[in-house]
Amino acid sequence: MSSMSSGRIVGRSTGDRIILVLVIALALIMMAPIAWIIALSLKDNKELMTDMNSVFHAPYTINNYVNILATSSVFRWILNSVIVSGGLTIMTLVLSSLAGYGFARLSFPFRNTLFVIVLLGLAVPEQAVLIARHQLFSWLKFHNTYHGLILPGLAAPFGVFLMTQYFRAIPKELDEAALLDNASRFKIFWKVLLPLTIPAQATLGIFTFLSSWNDYFWPLISGTKKEMYTLTIGIASTQTNFAQSEGLGFLMSQAVFAGAPILILYLFFQKYIVTAVSGAAVR
Amino acid sequence: MTHSLRKYMLAAASALALAVATPALAATELTVQRFFGACDAEFGGNTDVSKAVGECGIITSLINKFNTDNPDVHVTVTTVEWPGYDQLTAQFAAGDPPDIVTVHHSVLGDYQSKGLLMPLDDLLKTVGVSPSDFTDASLSGVTKDGKIYGLPIDNWTMLFHVNVDLFKKAGLVNADGTPKLPTSVDELMAQAKQFKEKTGKPYFVQNLANEVALYTRNLYTYLFQQDSDFFADPKQVKMNTLEAKKVLEMYKAIYDNDYTTKDLDYAASINAFLAGDGGVHLNGTWVIGDYTASSETSGTALNAGGYAVYPYPQLFSGKKAQYADGHSWAVSQKDRSPEEEAAIGKFLKFFNDNDYEWSRTGHLPAVKAVLESDAFKKLPHRDTIAPIATLGTPLPSTVQRQFAIQDIIGQEMNAAITGQKDIDAALADMESRINELLANI
Known part of the structure; x- marks a missing residue:
C-alpha cells in the first residue's frame, strides 16, 4: 500500500515535472518576441539600422522612451484611452447584465424573437455598418467626442448572450425564495443574482476593456482631432514614414509603452482575471 | 473730482476691453x-x-x-x-x-x-x-x-542605390570608377550574372515580401520606357499587353536566377544593403541621407568602396522616363x-x-x-x-484610386514573379481587377 502510494506520488511527480518543463518551454517561446521587442526598444535607431546584432550588446539607451514622453499629447492620449475603455467597460457591464437578466428571467412579448435579433448582431461585421454609422454620427455631431468613441461599443450582443446564459444557469429557486420575502424584481437582480455573476462580469469586463484599449479603426476615423486621439492612434501618428527601418527602436518602445498599462492592470488584478477566465470556462 | 476719477476709470476700462476684444x-x-x-x-x-x-x-x-x-x-x-x-x-x-x-x-x-x-x-x-x-x-x-x-x-522616385565596392569586385565599373549600369534588358541580365559569379552575391537587393509599391513603381517605369499608354482611358487600364509581359518576364528571370534577394521585407532589405549583401538596392530618394552617412562611417560595407545613386537605367528603346510621385x-x-x-x-x-x-x-x-x-x-x-x-x-492626373491600384498590381506581380501564377494569368487578373475597381468609383 505504502509502495503503491509512493509510486503514484513518484509517477505524478515525474508527470508534473514533464508538464513543468513543457510549460516553461512554452512560456519562453511566448515571451521571446516580447523580450525581443523590449531589447530593440532599448537600442538607438541608427545602430539598429546598420547592425541588428547590436541588440545583443551594450550600449543600451532609454532615449526612445524619453522621446515618447516628450510628445506633448501622450498623457492626454492615455487619459482618452482610459476614459473610453473604462467608460465602455462599465456601461457594457451594466447594459449586458440588465439585458441578460431580462432575457433569462422575465416574460414579455416577443422575448425570444428579440433575443434572436440581438444574437444576429454577432453575425454583422463592423465594416458592414461603418459608413452608415459614420454618417449618422456626423449628422449628430458625435465625432471627436467621448460619447462618439464609446457608443458604438455598447452594442454588445456577445455580452448580452454571455450574461443571459449565466443568469439562466442560476437556479430559479433563489428568485422564488426572494419573491416570498417580498423582494422586488430589481432587488432580486441587484442583491441576489448579480453578485453570483461576478465571474462572468469579470470575463466580459476584461475582454471589453482589452478590445476597446486596442481598438484602432473606429477611433481613427471618429476621433480625428489630435486632442481626441486614443493611445493607439496617437502613437501611430508619431511614427515616421519608414519607422520599421529607420526608427525601429522608437517603434518598439511605442509598442511597449502602449502595452504597459494593460500589463500593469494584469499584474494588479492577476488573481481575479485568472479566476474569472477559468470560472467562465468551467461554467 | 470723484466724477473725473470715475470718467478716467471708465475710459481706461473701455480701452482695455477694446484692446482685448479687437479681432485684429x-x-x-x-x-x-x-x-x-x-x-x-x-x-x-x-x-x-x-x-x-x-x-x-x-x-x-x-x-x-x-x-x-x-x-x-x-x-x-x-x-x-x-x-x-x-x-x-x-x-x-x-x-x-x-x-x-x-x-x-x-x-x-x-x-x-x-x-x-x-x-x-x-x-x-x-x-x-x-x-x-x-x-x-x-x-x-x-x-x-x-x-x-x-x-x-517635392518629387520622389525609386533609384538605383549602388554598393560601388561590390561593383568593382564584379568588374562592373567604368574607367572613371563609376558603376557601369545596363542599357538594355539583355545587358542587365549579363551584368547580373557576372556580378553573381564574381561576388557570390545577388545583383539586386529588393524587398519582395509584404510589398506592393516596389513592384508597381518598377512596372510603371519600364512601361513608360516602352511608350506604353496603358492608361489611355483613365477608367480602363490595359495591362494585359506585350510590354507589361516583357517587364514581368525580366523580373521573373531575375528572381529565378537568384539575381535578387528574396523573402526580405522593406526593413530587412535596408539592413541587407547596408550589410553589403547585394549590389543595387531599389529604394527611394528618402534614404540617400542615411546611405551617405553610412558610407562616411568607417568599417561599414558602403565605406569600403563608396556609395553611388542613379535614376533607373533606360532598358528599353522608348522615351527616357521613370515613374515619379511627389x-x-x-x-x-x-x-x-x-x-x-x-x-x-x-x-x-x-x-x-x-x-x-x-x-x-x-x-x-x-x-x-x-x-x-x-x-x-x-x-x-x-x-x-x-x-x-x-x-x-506620374500616371495621368485623371487616374483615380492610385493607391488601391498599386495594391492590385503589387499582388499580381508578386504572384507572377515568385511563380505562384502564370504571367499571362497574372496580367489578365491585374487588368480585370483594376478595371472593376475603376468601374465602381
Missing part, C-alpha cells in the same frame, strides 16, 4: 494635418531649420519657424499615421477637414474629382507664386483638369474669411520659399530655382539624381 489682435487659426511622424523631443521647439534633419525634423522646424515669423497666424498641427487618407476621407465625410493637408500627387485626383479641394491658382498668384516656378514633374503632378490643386513640395500641400474646400485665405496663402508661400530646406530630406525640389541652385547641387549625390526632374513621369 487675434491670430488667424489654421489647422494643418500631415504625415512624416512626430519628433517633438528633438525638434519640438526648434526654429533653426538648418539644424533640422530628416522629413520629420525639417517639417516640424519649418512650421515652428512659420509660427514664429507670423504672429498674426497660428498653425495647429495634427500628425497622422502615414498616409492618413482613411482619416482624411472620414474628416471630409464629417464635414470637418483640416485647412491644409499633406497629399501625394497621385492621390490629389481622388479628392479633387469630388470637389473637396480648393483650386490654388488664384491664391498662389496673390502671394507671388507662379506655376512657372515649379519643375515640370511637380507641376504636372499637382495639375488636375487644368488647375493647380496642391502646392508641390508630396504636396492641398487645401480643403470650405467657406473661409479673407483673413483665413490670406493666412493659407502665407503658409504656402513660406513652404515654396523654403523648398531648399525640404530638399535636404533627399526628395527632389519642386521649385526650379532650387533645383538649379548651387546649394542644392552641393548636397550629396544630387548631381546624379537631378535628371529625375525631367525624367519623372
